[in-house]
Amino acid sequence: MSTLCIVGAGAAGAGAAYALRNTDIDVTVLEKSRGVCGRAATRRKHGCRYDHGANYVKDPDDRTTDLLYDLGEDGLFDVTEPVWTFDEAGRITEGDGRDDHKFDWTEGMTQLAKRLFARTDAEVKNGTRVASIDREGDRWALTDTEGDGYGPFDALLLTPPAPPDRRAARRHALGRRPTPPSSARPSVRSPTGRSGRTSCTTPSRSTDRGTGWSTRTASTTSAGSPARSASRGTSPTASRC
Structure with missing residues (x-):
């Protein structure tokens, strides 16, 4: 082996x-x-659960969507409203709603890696x-x-x-x-x-x-990893209280 x-x-x-x-x-x-899940991090404070790294998964193709559902639909939801953003100066900007689907889990974005690892040895x-x-x-x-x-x-x-x-x-x-x-x-x-x-x-x-x-110098990629291309590392923070 x-x-x-x-x-x-x-x-x-x-x-x-x-x-x-x-x-x-x-x-x-x-x-x-x-x-697990690196920069897609979920934290809890004062009764709220929030993602302060990447905060949703896009659906660039059917392969990604099929993977998310195959990992389990429990807790999986689609953020239908625009995600507002803020910068280092604290300026808040309304999201543009350019992504058709924004998938997340009620338990937070770390579920992506947790569910992938759970199906491996x-x-x-x-x-x-x-x-x-x-x-x-x-x-x-x-x-x-x-x-x-x-x-x-x-x-x-x-x-x-x-x-x-x-x-x-x-x-x-x-x-x-x-x-x-x-x-x-x-x-x-x-x-x-x-x-x-x-x-x-x-x-x-x-x-x-x-x-x-x-x-x-050498670049490193994750061949055959649909999850890598799906995860979006944006700055806004999504919270669930």
């Missing part, structure tokens, strides 16, 4: 695990927070923040901030936003190729203004003093 480690239990990670549910791949998910390890990633031969090993190790795994899927991925990947060597000339090494600027790469594998002596390695 092949093994896969997914870093991040958001919509992308849940969608990937769901897409692999009928395969012989053993899936382990490492998630830094106590819950994936093992989700919450409260596990990945600190480093190592390449051991042709397999992957990970270490969390407490020093606990995971793996090795046959394959690795990184789903968190780019900055956290870059910090983890930059700590250890992710390849074994000869050092190219400095003129051939691609360089990008990180949000903090420092040179950095998000994922593997270009050897260099300019990034990590301990290993002598830096990392190379």
Whole structure:
């Protein structure tokens, strides 16, 4: 049986695990927070339940709509009124109603990932923040901030936003190729203004003093994950009291 480690239990990670549910791949998910669904977060306060991240799922095609109903219609509802938005200055703007359907759950948007994971055999390890990633031969090993190790795994899927991925990947060597000339090494600027790469594998002596390695830009997608394309990360907050 092949093994896969997914870093991040958001919509992308849940969608990937769901897409692999009928395969012989053993899936382990490492998630830094106590819950799932990432930026589609649900909170409770003063008797109200509210989504303060992505707050509904659109229906770009019949495949997405069919998936939502297949995950269970209990608690699923369609927001028929426009969703009002507010910006960082607190200005409130009436929603334009451009989306035909806006699906949510009475228990909050985290139901998306919870229901996807519930239909898989994936093992989700919450409260596990990945600190480093190592390449051991042709397999992957990970270490969390407490020093606990995971793996090795046959394959690795990184789903968190780019900055956290870059910090983890930059700590250890992710390849074994000869050092190219400095003129051939691609360089990008990180949000903090420092040179950095998000994922593997270009050897260099300019990034990590301990290993002598830096990392190379690579994009990560969640193939076969209808949930990733469906989730909308907008700024408004929907509440249910």
